[in-house]
Amino acid sequence: MMQYPQIDPVAITIGPLQVHWYGLMYVVGFVAAWWLGRRRAHRLGLSHDDIGDLLFYAALGVVVGGRLGYVLFYGMERFLADPLWLFNVWEGGMSFHGGLAGVLIAALLFARRQRLAFFRLTDFIAPLVPIGLGAGRLGNFINHELPGRVSELPWAMPFPHMGPEPRHPSALYEFALEGVVLFAVLWWLSRSPRRTGLISGLFLLLYGVFRLAVEFVRLPDAHIGFIAFGWVTMGMLLTLPMIIAGLVLIGWSRRQAVGEKRSRVLGSGGRA
Template identity: 45%
Template sequence: MSIPFPAIDPIALSIGPIAIRWYGISYVLGILLGLYWMKKVTKTGPAFKPITAQSIDQFLSLAIIGIVVGGRLGHVFFYTPSLLVTAPLKIVYVWEGGMSFHGGLIGLILATAWHCKKSSTSFFAFADLLACTAPIGLFFGRIANFINGELYGRLTDVPWAVVFPYGGPGTRHPSQIYEALLEGVVLFIVINMASKKPFFTRNPGRLGGLFLINYGLARSFVELFREPDVHLGYFFSFFTMGQMLSLPLILAGAYFLTRKSSPG
């Protein structure tokens, strides 16, 4: 028993030689809705009052560059390092797909640090604001992964298993949907509920730490159902690359969650 894979063309719209893909649309939706939510949170959350709408608008272009460049370079260095030797020009072929969340996160952190230094804004307060927003982009990104039929799960016989177009004839876990729910919906609820609790707003950086811990745990859990990259396989006969990259996030999150410092 399985659920038929929805016949959705990865290309949402074609205008002459220009193809607009659902993956690109997911990035646009994530950024626009994230921008809206950031401004909304600053109006309702007392911890974010010092962050102005103007500061958020100024940050937008830096965030896009950080996410795209970091995500692409992360994919190359973490998952396809052979491109550095065999086809280095393909590193910039973003339209062909291949983005890494962990790389995108590093790029976003660097963009945030640059913006906060230029605008004299608290880095940790801004990171907390981003933590409230990031699950929105994660949700749409994972839905786009499902539409593309990529990053599918391992073979299974659960009733909701799916036969993916590029995953062979076997039925597989729709791991992209698992990630959309855990990293997107659940994480959004957890972080935004926590943003109303004094413990998490008393020290800037705690919400960011909570996000890193919960993302790392959610990603590591779903990796148990997700097909590992064929060319990478398992590390130490068990761990996937996604789990290996998530461990530093959990450790960093624990540090930010427990650190004691004055706001700034």
């Protein structure tokens, strides 16, 4: 059994101002996406300024969509009792699925503005995302969030305020899978031009499989519990459509062309 590291969730205190590690993890994710995006901006004919604009759109999508998704899927009762709780982002409480929806809406708006094909843009974005996902899971771990089920594995650990039983460090599992492994696979595969939609489909499929696997050792939210059959969680329910969509998109990509830079689609007013 391992001991849970004693890390203060507040990273910096300046007078009344407190900067939480959870918030800093979002900064890490956005900075990493900005830096990596600039390295590959030429692939879509984008400038470094365009990457900054894309990051702004995506950041709004992540924060607004992630928070609204959490409220909708996991915290509606608390929101109805205290509507201002919606703005307490530093406490945690962000939904990946809501954030994903927000980013997709942001990508659609950016693609229309830049006259880019939507799935060419999402293929560009997908490899930039996992570092932020991994950083966010580290933030969850520091915040004592996402406790796992009781386990006797040697790396299990007691979670603060949850008794002496050792538990799966499920946030660290997600950090390794959704952050490290997903980034390595997508960044490596996207080094060379691929068929449109393939990288986006792989992102949905792999994230879905990784998240689904961890859900079997992660405790459901206490105020929701299991949704059905004594083992189905809300995370599973929200992740299964991602796996299906990923498979469909990978199948669709097999009929698409391989391309590097964007080019005008004659007569359509768009760019492939």
